[in-house]
Amino acid sequence: MTYPENFEQKIEFQKIRHYIIDQCLSTLGKERTENMSFSSSFDEIQRWLTQTEEFVRILQEEDAFPSDNFFDVRPMLKRMRIEGSWIEQQTLFELRRSLQTIHAIVAFLRRDDEKAPRYPELRALTENVVVYPDMIKKIDGILDAFGQIRDNASKELADIRRQLTSTMGSISKTLNAILRNAQSEGLVEKDVSPSMRDGRLVIPVNPAFKRKIKGIVHDESASGKTVYIEPSEVVEANNRIRELESEERREIIRILTEFANYLRPFLPDLSVSYDFLAEIDFIRAKARFALQINAIKPPLENRPLMDWVQAVHPLLYLSFQKQNRKVVPLDITLDETNRILIISGPNAGGKSVCLKTAGLLQYMVQCGLLIPLKENSQVGIFRDIFIDIGDEQSIENDLSTYSSHLNNMKFFLKNCNEQSLLLIDEFGSGTEPQIGAAIAQSLLHRFNERKAFGVITTHYQNLKHYANEHEGVINGAMLYDRHEMQPLFQLSIGNPGSSFAVEIARKIGLPEEVIAEASEIVGSDYINMDKYLQDISRDKRYWERKRDEIRRERKRMEELSEKYQSSLDEINTQKKLILAQAKEEAEKLLSETNVKIEQTIRQIRETQAEKEKTKQARQTLNEFKEKVAASDLNHADVSKMDKKVLHRPKKPVRAAELASIPLATGDVVRMKGQTTLGEILEINDKKAVVAFGMIKSSVGLEKLERVSNNQLKKEQKKSSNTRDLMYEKKLNFKPDIDVRGMRGDEALQAVMYFIDDAIQLNISRVRILHGTGTGALRQIIRDYLRTVNGVARFGDEHVQFGGSGITVVDLI
Structure with missing residues (x-):
């Protein structure tokens, strides 16, 4: 219930109604929009909103929804109840096309699995809707693709039209012969041809010569300079044409009456089908208006709220x-x-x-x-x-x-x-x-x-x-x-x-004196109260801003804390793994040592302590000890050695000399043209595994350049912050971007930033959700992707996961 009677006018709802009417495809939807009314039923409102939301998804994601030929033939269906009535030819054509539209919409909404339909509320509307493929086929036997009655709609009609064609042909021959004679005698202009007046073929003649041609004068031009004569030789033939045309009309009415008789038993079900078409038109208009104002289906509560x-x-x-x-x-x-x-x-x-x-x-x-x-x-x-x-x-x-x-x-x-x-x-x-x-x-x-x-x-x-x-x-x-x-x-x-x-x-x-006198009249208490209200409002805005700043800062601190805790956990895991590997290698080394000692003792005993053999065995054992010592040093004192190497004074190396030295594990490098520093962890063939901060990446050696000590000192300050930023960026990076609803330039800008970030973070695959629509947005994005060096390939997503509405991009 709403109050007053002009409630809609007060809140300007009539304007909303007109916007929706503008989106309707036919009087079917417009009538539903005019009858749209207020409801307090939760289930009814929820159903209405869900239907509209589902259609919004269809408009955004689907291209194949039928939206042509929404004809309102309900007035004709009412007239067809009367026995002996016939259906108009144009209305029959509209009936055929709108029945095809209903059939296509029902097929569209029923195409999914019944247990898990994509648009359940819209599908539910199709439950009692009957489609009429046989009726469409019957209409196709009467009308051609342009809505004209076919010659073979009946045997009688075919015979009548054959006679018409034959009679018209003979009249045309006779008239052309008469016209050529008249032209040769100078009675008619050379460029004149037969024309039609009141359904009869006639010859245009100058009024001065109208007595020269025997026949009936049917008309004259507005200027009076031309009269139209039906020669007496074709009068009978023209009469026959009129008779055949009347017979043709009667046969067409008979065919249309026969079809109306066929149609009459289907009228109740047809009425339901056109109610369905009206509802679809109405829901579609609501959905288009929702997109126009960026509206959504809100979470609905079954209580005042x-x-x-x-x-x-x-x-x-x-x-x-x-x-x-x-x-x-x-x-x-x-x-x-x-x-x-x-x-x-x-x-x-x-x-x-x-x-x-x-x-x-x-x-x-x-x-x-x-x-x-x-x-x-x-x-x-x-x-x-x-x-x-x-x-x-x-x-x-x-x-x-x-x-x-x-x-x-x-x-x-x-x-x-x-x-x-x-x-x-x-x-x-x-x-x-x-x-x-x-x-x-x-x-x-x-x-x-x-x-x-x-x-x-x-x-x-x-x-x-x-x-x-x-x-x-x-x-x-x-x-x-x-x-x-x-x-x-x-x-x-x-x-x-x-x-x-x-x-x-x-x-x-x-x-100012007027203001001062007014202030005295109302009293200082009133003025002060107004000032207090202003101060309270100002202070509230200030503290709200502060609260928002604190909330944002707290969130940032929590994110940093989580990031550092995650890094610490990773370091501890790596530490345990390295210690376990070192322990395993040490045990293996100790086992090999014991075996070697036993072999040496056995050799000495077998040779019965020959001096030369004993010397050789001891030398072999000493070499093995040195190898073990070197291996142990590499494992136990690597950090000390690194410190010595790092702090040892080095002879300056020129840039040309530095570039000529092959890259090796442990070198500090950067990608050519980039500023981010990394360390080579290992080299495999022509590629190197480089650690850029917390991110490891496989890069071709030809794309890397060594960083000198001077450059390293200058850029170490920058890189310390960059590593944290890169790590944080990778943590927050999402491999999907949704650009539906954006204009072409906005979408392209968003995709450019997105692809740049993905390449920088060494992401292997990303997805761009642009929808199908007209395909323009998809084309713009793919034209750009062709120009990006870091893009290996791109194409449609699998049909089960979005098909041509999503572009999958593989990055180098």
Whole structure:
């Protein structure tokens, strides 16, 4: 239930309706849009919203949905109920094409597995819809591809048209012979040819020679310089043509009457099929409008609730879009704790826009329309919406503005309850301020007692006090920039707003003495209170900014902590692995040593301690010891050796000499043309494994260049930060990007940054989701990918995962 009768006009919903009508393909959808109505049934609203959301996905992701030939043939179906009636040829053609469209839509929605359909709510609409392939085939036997009656629609029609063709041919020959004779005698101009008048073939003749040609004069030109004569030789033949044409018409009517008789038993099911086509047209129009205003299907609650994040007035959005301006979004919350919001603030500060946004979006949702707000919003259901906006003054009923407001309030009091939403603009205005404020407070108290929900705008201080002192009611303020002296159009819930009357008066240029005298009249308490409200509003904005900064900083610290903990865990794991490997090698080395010693002792014993053999065995053992010592040194003292090598003074090496020395494991290098430093971990053939910070990458040796000590010192400071940034960047990198809905240049810019990051982070494969649509966005992106050196190949995703709507890119 909504109040008053012109509720839709008050919240400008009629304009929304007209936008949707503009998106309809036929009178079928337009009629449904005109009959669109408010509902308080949760299940019904949920179904409507889901249907529209599913169609939004079809518009974004599908190219094959049938959207041609939405013809409204229902008036013809009603006429066909009368026995003996026939169907018009053009209507039959429209019936055939629209039946084909219904068949194609049903096939589209039923193409998926019944247990897991892609569009379940839209598929459910097809349950009782009958398709008519046999009827389409029968119509094709009557009409050709252009909607004309076929010659072979019946045997009789074929015979009649054969006679017509033959008779027309003989008339044409006779007329041409007569015309040639007349031309040779100079009675008719050389360039004249036979023409048609009243369905009869005639010859154009100069009036001076009309007696020279025997026949019937049928017409003359507007100028009187030409008369049209039917020669007597073809009169009978022309009469025969008229008879055959009448016979042809009667046969066509017989064929169409016969088809109407065939059609009549199907009329009830056909009516259901065209109701389905109307519903699809309506849902499609709603979906197209949703895309126009960036609307979504919000999470819906089966209770009175309004928890909206960045809600936007759709008409304001469309208007500002043309002016290249942005709408300030609305954040608003009404729940069981704070049911009634009292909005105060300066004139022209956006109070009424907030009120209309709340009313319009709630009404749109309960009419089954998607609305523009963020996904983390929550939308409830109200049984009633009552609105009191504007001047209802009436001369006929002798009602003043205030009286009309009181009439509305009387209706609200009688009918409101815990499932009602009240929208009241300038509550209590229109009469003497003190009594108006008192009555407004009394009404507000009763609305609160009845646990109604509401958004109310006011300038009255007593209503602001009431909101501070009573549960269920909360203040809200429209923010105002005191320095720039202009409204911010932002709603801040929790504190009352100031009217900024003094500041606005000064900005307009009212004399200072007038302002001072006005301040004395209202008293210092009132002025100070207004200042306190302004200070509270200013302080609140300041602390909100600080809170946001702290929240962002805390989040960043948590991310860094997680990153360093992850790095520490990785280091500990690597440390354990290295120690285990070292232990295993040591045990193996010790085993080999024991075996070697035993072999040496055995050789000495077998040779019975011959001096030369003993010397040889000892030499072999000593060589093995040296090898073991070297191996042990490499494992145990590698860190000490590295330090000695690093701190040992080196002879300067020229750049040319440095470039000629082959790259080796441990060299500090960078990719040619890049600044990020890395260390070679190993070299395999013509490729090297290089550690750039925490990231390992396989790079061709020809792409690397050694970094000298001087360069290393200069860039070590830069690289220490770069490693952390690269690591953090890789942690946060997502291998998918969605550019659907972007303009071509926006999408291309986003893809360029995305591919650059992927190459820099050594990502092997990424996916670009652009949708199918017209294919223009896909072409732009792929044209760019062809120019990128780091791209190895690209192509369509597997059909199961998106097909041509997604481009998969493999990087070098």
